[in-house]
Amino acid sequence: MGLLKQIASRVASMLGVLVVLTFAVYFIQRQLPSDPARVLAGRTASPEALAAAREQLGLDKPFLLEYFHYLGRLLHGDLGISVTSRNEVSSDIGTYLPATLELVVVAGVLALIGGLILGVIGARDGWLAGAVRFVSVAGASAPTFLVAILLLLVFYRDLGWLPAGGRGDALAASEPTGLRLIDNLVHLDGAALADTVNHLVLPALVLALSPAMAIGRVLRSSLRATMATDFVRSASAKGGSWPAVVWRHGLRNALGPALSIAGVQVSVMLGGSVIIEMLFSWPGLGNYLSDAIANSDLSAIAGVVIVLGFAYVLITFVVDTLQILIDPRLREPV
């Protein structure tokens, strides 16, 4: 009952956030000097063609009206037409989303695992912990583009172990999900799977780097605090070894802050994917968005923002739910 209510209120606030988001995007876009009708009609368009394009885009109506129309269409999954690709924005997003999703999810998993390892090792005393702490701080300070180019130089150009960019062989299966890892598993295609993994390694690593460090740092400090608590002392007094106590008592209690930071890191990664996709020629939403922005493609920008905003809100929701599952104290309404 309480849980359901919590979920309901989350969903409500989620919708609120999306409305704010779409409105903000719309408002700002309308303030821009750029003219999407001009983009649609093209550089050599006649004034009549321009007016027609303006009407087609609904730019001749007052702002609020247009916005409400837009919201209405949104409810039907209609994100409008991209003026650069002349496709439905929703179908464009459908095309590019799986690539970004695959990248971000793999990077997210890497970041979680990396953060967990860094956090747990770093929480113990000794030189190893010191080294881990040093690495975490240093890693969190490295500009993405620097790391990306260095890794490319070493692993692609000099060692030749990994490919430089793209998602791999264009013929690799991209059905039914568009997520190549899964698709190739479904098709039991080992070679294509290896190719997919090879292409994923570098961009996912670079994307995961700073989130892993952030998660590791937070986990380390909260785990250290947890390991100093009385209940951990009681558990040790019952004869548990350090790893056993960390596993049974420490992590569960320390994971909360690390999870919230992990949720935040998702938004970091969504943002970071713009640079990563550019550097690794990754055919995803980030590149689509850059193009859309370069061309003042209003519907495309709004569409991507909505999808990203939705993803972010969803992740926050998942994180919250996970926290509730982990910490029984959060299960009751306060």
Next chain:
Amino acid sequence: MSDAVARIEKLVVQFDRSGTPFRALKGVSLDIAPGEIVALVGESGSGKTVLGNCLLGLVPGGHRTRITGRVEVGGTDMVGGPEKDKRRVRRNELGAVFQDPLTSLDPTMRVGKQVRERGATAQRALDALTECGVPEPGQRIRYWPHQLSGGLRQRVSIAGAITAADPGGVPSLIVADEPTTALDVRVQDQIIKLFARLRDDHGCSILLITHDLGVAAQIADRIVVMSEGEIREHGPTARVLREPQHAYTKKLLESRLDIAGPLPPASVVEAGEPVLTLSEVVKDFPAPHKRGEKRRVLHGVDVRLEAGESLVLVGESGCGKSTLLRIAAGLETPTGGRADVPPAAGRPQLIFQDARSSLTPWLSINSQLSERLAAAGVPRKDRPARVAELLGQVGLDARMAASRPRQLSGGQCQRAAIARALASSPGILLCDEPVSALDATLAAQVVDLLDDLRRSTGVSLLLVTHDLAVAKRIATRIAVMTDGRIVEEGPVEQIFASPAHPYTKQLLEASPSLAAVAS
């Protein structure tokens, strides 16, 4: 005594306090025989907990702590020995109850699992919970710690301590650090009896760390007195209590407020004006776990406090005493009924149970007092003198004014809080458990201070406690509360001599006293 379960020899523990070494134990030696209950008493900070932890092989302070000497449990070196052996001993032979029950249970693990953590069977866990006086243990094992009250949580951790992995299911040595602080006297009594039974039935040894000599007197075979990291005195319980050798022990015994003592000389209170009238006070709180539902905490309470008198409210934990005081102080609005203070009496000042946390941590004592003085309209130039005067009144050195609360000891904080209350020149002082957190010596000092203040300044006191000894020492009138109602009320002599309500009788019976042992 080569067959001792535990042996401590010349134990020195030296901590590193931001670079400067600090010796918490300065060469302590102690043996505990099988089936023996040893009570470790001493002032706060004397090293009792550190000693207990060393027995468990859990050295506080990490790798910068220096330890010399030997600690053996069942023949295993608990300090220098291999971690694996230490774990085996902890798992099979030791039981530990830590000082703070509220924080020693993992909030993310069901209590049943925590009791069984060392591998005991479900049945053994149930039995242990029953033995520790947990009602409905079959249901409770599925609870999360936060769903239990403080007292229940303490009982659960005791149950965890007495269920070891070995077949007997009972450890051979239990280290119990202040195991009854969160319990009211009746449950405390139950636990003490449980310890006695564990020794009798299973031959279990117990190191009972406590600051309450009364508890020690009830079951200990031997008393060990510590102060400043050294053992001052030890011997059979009766001897130590009857013929204390060391000056420190004597002081401890003298200052203890005991329920068995005579009543202090009655002070005449003129039947004056009522300065505080609570009539038909009802208070509802939203019920936890249930949205929208209410829980009634106070069921129509009447209290009349007269000028210059000292009314003590006693009652079990959770019966609504603090809530009543907060209503009187205007910090809480009653759901029904009225709280009246005539304007002449001024705003009642509340002195909190935990004095340290009632002082703003980042402000010096001086600024906290001056702030009150300013609010009371004292001109700026007079304030320093007035601060010094107030501090003098509570027996604090005027130089303490510059200190922040964390630089003061518990007793000093309690006095500073009283001084701060006095700065507002109140007609009424409301005191919530003013001494329960203090050791015997400090407690006596604070109680005396309050009594003196009442006699000298004529301030009215409304004081809450669960310790009848405190009530006896300071009260002119006593009101007994249970379940949100006042069930008995009367002059102090009358309550002690002829309690009428069964609950009052139970309270008097369960209150520990040294008198039985000492005589």
Next chain:
Amino acid sequence: ACGSGDSGTKATGPADQLRLAVSSDLPTLDPSTVYQYEGNQVLTAVYEGLLSYSPDSTEAIVPQLASKYDVSKDGLTYTFTLRDDVTFTGGRTMTSKDVQASFERLADKKVASQMSYMVMGVAKYATPDDHTFVVTLAAPSSSFLSLVASPFGPKIIDSDVLTKNAADSATTYLKDHTAGTGPYELTSMTKGQGYELTSRADYWGGKPGFAKVSVKVIGDAATQLLQLQGGDLDIVTGQPVATLDQFAKNSGYKVAEYPTLQKSMLHLKVTGNLADVKLREALRAAIDRDAFTKQIFGTHAAVSTQMYPVKNVPAGTAKDDWTTDPTALTTLAAGKTLTLGYVSGHARDKQASEALQAKWAAAGAKVELVAVQGSDIYGLSSNLASAPDMIYETAYPDSTHPDTWSRLFWYSDTAKGNGALNYLVGGTKEADAAIDAGAAATDQATIDADYAKAGDLVHAQASYITLADMNDSFIMRSDLTGGGHWLPAPLTLDLRTLKRAGN
């Protein structure tokens, strides 16, 4: 540490496959819609027009799908004779029906083609037989043939495909399918990542040098270079001058240079801050064009001498020259803050603008830089007051005919689709008249004279300052030979003749 030009070539790559890169994805493969010069690399390999520019980078127009053409004396009727051996992807033989449908499609509202202006002057089409295609214009247009030959001009599409997908004029189908007559067809594509082209067995022009061409989308120039070095690309373009020079010295690679119609130039507002022609002239005089060209383009561009791109008008006419003299600027620009816009995202445009800004600053004029979003630039003319005082850009016309250049950039009366790229509304009525006269004329001498006059007028107005004529520079593996290049098609190679040595 990263001086990489000296690291040797990795594996030469598959003998029958060519790997190229484009820096941004094509929104669609529809030949009537793509108006992006990099994308044209894919489209010119797949689609062909009736005529074409000569692949030796000259201004000559040569037959392609039309084996010959005739123009009537009045300049109104154009008769194209079509080849009979041309097939589409899928095997159908091309007829004049296909040609007409393709021309008509350019004007189709539903297609919303930006190239529709090319066929705007057409009065009617006729197909007397399967191999004859006749276009009748409403008024003479001296540029018509050059537009038909333009790499951006009308490309011939299989009319079966068009009729089958008539509902939306095949715009959806042609997004990711090809239906052309070129040497290659599209065999697979991944949006945002790349295209695989395979050579067609029944291509009329003979087997191309490579059986497969893969075109990868790689946004970043440095990453492209990295892949070239790593052996995953054969050709890259759009690289900075320093890199070109470095690779030119490396025996594993060669740098191919071709002239283009691309011009590095400035638009100047003739209103507001820059209303005074003296100030515009002073700004121009402050530019040391030789030094500028050398700094930004090194040896990969020539200093501009004419108002038009190369080969548009006879040498020595429509001259754009001045003597460098920064002295006048200080007093004329005193107290003014001028703004110079450049198209954001183009590293070299930014670099050039910074260089100009520095020159002017040294001469005492305060100039601020403003990045303009790629497509916003077209909207500047309708909101002139808030537009920057100057715009730097590198621009190119669709054909070598001077009308394409002058009409788009200089025509001051922007109604009727003229002056679409006249962002800051320069030009004069007299220049407009000269352009129109040139377009309507039918003899070459008159045409040349009219456009030269227009160029001189604009030069005098100092509303356009041309800086350099840019070359195309491709870094390619040294084993590649024989690539062709069309003058009006920047960043594009003719893939029919390119091959790997020893293959």
Next chain:
Amino acid sequence: MRPGAVAEQSAEVADPRPRRWRVVPGRVRSGSAEKICLWVVALLTVLLPIAARLMPAGETEIVGVPFTAPGAGHLLGTDDQGRDVLSRVVIGLSASWWGAIAVIASGVVIGAVIGTVAGMSGRFVDTVLMRLTDAFLALPGPLVALLVVAALGPSFRNVLIAVIVTWWPWYARIVRGQVRVLRRLPHVDAARSAGFSTFRVVTRHVFPGVLRSVVVVASMDVGAVLLVLAGLSFVGLGAPPPAAEIGSMAAAGFTYVFSAPWVALAPAGVLFAVAMISNFAGDAVQERMG
């Protein structure tokens, strides 16, 4: 958007235990390396603007041939215009550094005000303010930056505004969480029972208690903000050229990363070093106070 932040949750739990139990077993003592870091950070703050002024060349001054390799004449070489890279890096760094501090300072101020008001208020105001905060929090940071800059025009100030817009909610959440804990503590009741005004209670008896965790988080954030600012400028959202900005310099230099690597690597490397120093300092502060 916010890599280095400490989750506010750990800070929300008031710790009832006596001070000595909070002593983490064997916690890493503040080593001399961290002290040095703290010092360097303090020095950076003061010295960077001075250093920027003392540089051999100005921000836009052309001092030599483009792409001169690092050497005696120009320690970090020259860029594509022939400007001194070292001078530009230092000047750009000084601006970013102060920008980062400005972002955090304004984030703290806005967050503190909103967080305190929400924390002290009843359900309704609290809910409204926190929903607002959540909405801002859910805005994808880099995108907001894009939009703000697109709307207001590219300038360093506008980038700062954009980052502040997405940064303050963190502080608001931390402050609100702490205030809600603090306002239930006995010393606040004590102050209330003395009859002080709410303003006084908040400013003297509640807010100073929040400051500590805010300082801890803020100190960890300096490095993160530096990187965010550089990232935005890298993708072209910063001061227009020819202004010296670390990110845009790295981006411009990136084109020549093979022919003139120093143009990109110098700003990137210096950014890395400075972010690391400030992160180590933040780590030290956290270790001491957190």
